[in-house]
Amino acid sequence: MTKFKRILLKLSGESLAGKKGYGLDENCLATYARQIREIYEMGVQIGIVIGGGNLFRGLNGVLKGFDRVKGDQMGMLATVINSLALSSALSAIGAKVRVFTAIRMEPVGEFYSKWKAIEALEEGEIIIIAGGTGNPFFTTDTGASLRGIEIEADVMLKGTRVDGVYTADPETNPTATRFDDLTYDEVLSRNLKVMDLSAIVMSRDNKLPICVFNMDEPGNLKKIVEGEPIGTYVHS
Ligand code: UDP
Numbered sequence: 001m002t003k004f005k006r007i008l009l010k011l012s013g014e015s016l017a018g019k020k021g022y023g024l025d026e027n028c029l030a031t032y033a034r035q036i037r038e039i040y041e042m043g044v045q046i047g048i049v050i051g052g053g054n055l056f057r058g059l060n061g062v063l064k065g066f067d068r069v070k071g072d073q074m075g076m077l078a079t080v081i082n083s084l085a086l087s088s089a090l091s092a093i094g095a096k097v098r099v100f101t102a103i104r105m106e107p108v109g110e111f112y113s114k115w116k117a118i119e120a121l122e123e124g125e126i127i128i129i130a131g132g133t134g135n136p137f138f139t140t141d142t143g144a145s146l147r148g149i150e151i152e153a154d155v156m157l158k159g160t161r162v163d164g165v166y167t168a169d170p171e172t173n174p175t176a177t178r179f180d181d182l183t184y185d186e187v188l189s190r191n192l193k194v195m196d197l198s199a200i201v202m203s204r205d206n207k208l209p210i211c212v213f214n215m216d217e218p219g220n221l222k223k224i225v226e227g228e229p230i231g232t233y234v235h236s
Pocket of ligand 1: 073074132
């Protein structure tokens, strides 16, 4: 028995770049794919949303003079590239996987709908939902929250490079301490950098718990679905 039957896994684009910090790292993709297959084999239904920050962010484009909406559309396309890369790494190790896109672009991926996504999950496929929300001015954190709620996931697992939510940035502040557990309102009132505000508010209003954990520590994903207290848990 696993603690969660259906999860939404959010991965940042940057995490796919590995140590290079830019683009796609095939070793990193393979490591993530192995960890995802491990919980897939345990019977967990898995939806995945990936960011695009390793390739392009709309706001960075604005700094270079791009139109914001076009920049965001480029960012959304970056998430599609990342989604195809992870789907390829998962297929290569025998997992059944289907890519959905928030913006119509067959045959790259199937146009997303909640019902097709749930049907695929129930048929034993891992689904990757690319293209964020499909709209500019949003982030893939909000996309992950939206899709997690739509597919009726039990939890959103946000894989990061740190092992949870801290009082301050642990990479720059050695005195920062980690929370085991937080409410959505504490995240908002303490202005903690968990996800962007719209993602937190949307998760709070629709009661989607969030677990922030270190995805670069192999085995963590399995431990979480088995019910071990890994990372920081954000809830009502
Ligand atoms: N984006 C967008 N709408 C969405 C999701 C993403 O316009 O619903 C664009 C936005 O420009 C963003 C980029 O895609 O900067 C990449 O997504 P994000 O920054 O969330 O990626 P991550 O930080 O998770 O790698």
